[in-house]
Amino acid sequence: MNKGVKRVSFSLLRPFVNDVFRGMGLPDEDADVCADVLLEADLKGLDTHGVNRLKPVYYDRVKAGLQSPVTRLDVVREGPTTAVLDGNNGMGMVIAKKSMDLCIEKAKELGMGMVAVRNSTHFGIAGHYAEMAAKRGLIGIAGTNARPSIAPTFSVEPMLGTNPLTFAFPSDEEFPFSLDCATSIIQRGKVELFARKGEELPPGLVIRSDGSTGTNPDEVLKDLLSGEAALLPLGGMGEETAGYKGYGYATVVEILSASLQSGYFLKAINGVNLGHFFIAIDVSAFTELDDFKHTTGDILRSLRAARKAPGADCIYTAGEKEYLTSLERKVKGVPINTSVQLELIQMRDELGLIKHRFPFE
Amino acid sequence: MNKGVKRVSFSLLRPFVNDVFRGMGLPDEDADVCADVLLEADLKGLDTHGVNRLKPVYYDRVKAGLQSPVTRLDVVREGPTTAVLDGNNGMGMVIAKKSMDLCIEKAKELGMGMVAVRNSTHFGIAGHYAEMAAKRGLIGIAGTNARPSIAPTFSVEPMLGTNPLTFAFPSDEEFPFSLDCATSIIQRGKVELFARKGEELPPGLVIRSDGSTGTNPDEVLKDLLSGEAALLPLGGMGEETAGYKGYGYATVVEILSASLQSGYFLKAINGVNLGHFFIAIDVSAFTELDDFKHTTGDILRSLRAARKAPGADCIYTAGEKEYLTSLERKVKGVPINTSVQLELIQMRDELGLIKHRFPFE
Secondary structure, three states: OOOEEEEEEEEHHHHHHHHHHHOOOOHHHHHHHHHHHHHHHHHOOOHHHHHHHHHHHHHHEEEEEEOOOOOOEEEOOOOOOOOEEEEOOOOOHHHHHHHHHHHHHHHHHHEEEEEEEEEEEOOOOOOOHHHHHHHHHHEEEEEEOOOOOOOOOOOOOOOOOOEEEEEOOOOOOOOOEEEOOOOOOOOOHHHHHHHHHHHOOOOEEEEEEOOOOOOHHHHHHHHHHHHEEOOOOOOOOOOOOHHHHHHHHHHHHHHHHHHHHOOOHHOOOOOOOOEEEEEEHHHHHHOOOHHHHHHHHHHHHHOOOOOOOOOOOOOOOOOOOOOOOOOOOHHHHHEEEEHHHHHHHHHHHHHOOOOOOOOOO | OOOOEEEEHHHHHHHHHHHHHHHOOOHHHHHHHHHHHHHHHHHOOOOOHHHHHHHHHHHHHHHHHOOOOOOOOOOEEEEEOOEEEEOOOHHHHHHHHHHHHHHHHHHHHHHHEEEEEEEEOOOOHHHHHHHHHHOOEEEEEEEOOOOOOOOOOOOOOOOOOOOOOOEEEEEOOOOOOOEEEEEOOOOHHHHHHHHHHHHOOOOOOEEEEOOOOOOOOHHHHHHHHHEEEEEOOOOOOOOOOOHHHHHHHHHHHHHHHHHHHHHOOHHOOOOEOOOOOOOOHHHHOOOOOOHHHHHHHHHHHHOOOEOOOOOOOOOOOOHHHHHHHHHHHHHHHHEOHHHHHHHHHHHHHHHOOOOOOOOOO
16 A cells, blocks of 8 residues: 555545535435445545545535536426436536436336436446446446547547446346446546556557657646647557547447537536436346346356466456455445545535544544 | 459349349348348448358358248347347348337337347348438447457457447438447458458457467467457457456447347357347437437537547548448449459359359459
8 A cells, every 4th residue: 555545444434425515515315325426436446436536526616616516407308218307517426316217217117218418517437327227127328428538549639538338237146247437548547546656657548649659647647638648549549459449439428428418518528517328228128137137147257267368367347346346445444545635634624524533634 | 452353333233142142042021131231331341241241151051051041030028118039040130120120110109229139140230220220310229249259358268259339320411420340359350351461460459378469360360260369359458458348348248139138148159049139219309300410410520620640631430431432332333352253153153143244254
């Protein structure tokens, strides 16, 4: 563990995060939802989307009046299996949770449900909403646009968000299959990780405006901000290793997020006015849920049992590493680095949440 | 153009391909459907899925009794938005076309439709079915499993098919957005292309059983057949360039293709008993179709107008290159290489289709 990093238990972190959201002006029920999504990221080891974002992405933006702590969710249009909702730039996590609830409700009745959302804000980990469906015996799909960072194939300009395209399926194992990933190779948070460790980035993850690949993480972070560097799509630079496919999937997510609700897209996106989409498909409309779970589990077990590459310890399936991390963190708590420690203390003091004490002070 | 390659016009090729399918025992209407799908691949320049497959994949398999020329399609289960169909190993293209028709019908009524198919055979280009929906103002999604060729991350064993995950959207342009791609970096057909040209494969597309990357296309083709080499998932080898994402999407397609219909999967797949899935989503359930088309067109035009990488001529969007190729081939015909020429002559002679003459004989 890096210098200064301290583990904090969920029994301490959970009520604190809840109180911060309440202190920001969220109704109790909404504060619970936001704390759920945020802490699930910490539990699973998705540290780029956990408490480290509480201050910069949620607390600061609400304080600055960019997004509203009270979420008004309007129905723009509704059909038997579909809906368009307007989140009025409330809390993205509340908007997303209610949207997936509506998808599930519709899918339970008619087999499928889909909701497109306009005017939303950062909703945390997309996989949370896909897994909401999987936990209830449905297939869950979720995605969102985001501020521009991916360059199209043969371009150097950040145009598309990291645009996750996520799927979750029920299985007969302890955890659902859950693919929650950006359509870029890496995300900004990963570059920050290399910067903190003082390590060079591998080549081929980032493209600079001169067409070269950036490997100095401090320079890359600066250039990503100024638009002088962009993330490469899954598949990498040019066409040789099929980067046009990752670029294609990022575009699919941009279209699904914006076009169904006539919303903002590409360069017009900057933290608010986001578009999302959610899909739920009821497995029991096709087959017995237990059969689906069993077939899916068999596929996953077969994949893990494949012949390993020389030197490889283990073959994983999507969601497995996060599940293993969650088992460890449930017991040991979340590692919190020094800069996040200071943010937590600052919010605590500003909101006067005097009953909360941290192990790092 | 390579030695011996001859252009053949669609006005000549179309009735010939139709007659071959009829000669194989397909009903007239089904022969039309199969010819449509096959020749669309040739028209778009997707030469790995066109007439070059007529003999090895369709003619030979029907002759060998592996799949039936007469397609019996049974409804296993049906709900308001969903269905499971059994193709009884008839013609994959007929099964797929009818499945997407059913999705569109359901989506036109209730907003969404999804069909899972069991016991099907090779259905040609997945994008054809997604575009069926897009041409009628719906979002189309299609996918299929296939015989094992992709190795999971940290494995060297071919486990997953090239498992395409395709999306098509209506736009206000001359052609729909259409992302029709395998979840591997390349397909076997691409390796064959390198072998024909006598060129080395770029590193990082294929993994051999010793964990190294294969670059000699003749060796790779042999090793892919014996299972001593496997295709790498989109994103490449290991985790550094996020190959686990391509592996994850290939798994998503395997699960969607098999688990909803309790069908065969992974190593059990070999040309027949394939599983497919099709989804149609009616745009007009969310917004005016023209608004959707316009937003989508604006997204695509913005992407093409992005800052180009030094030395790059053009930024494309998914489906654009295929559209440009189709404009050229409509006029100039399809380039047919010598081995395919011989196959066409052989089928013509075996079926006694004496009225057909080719420019290469």
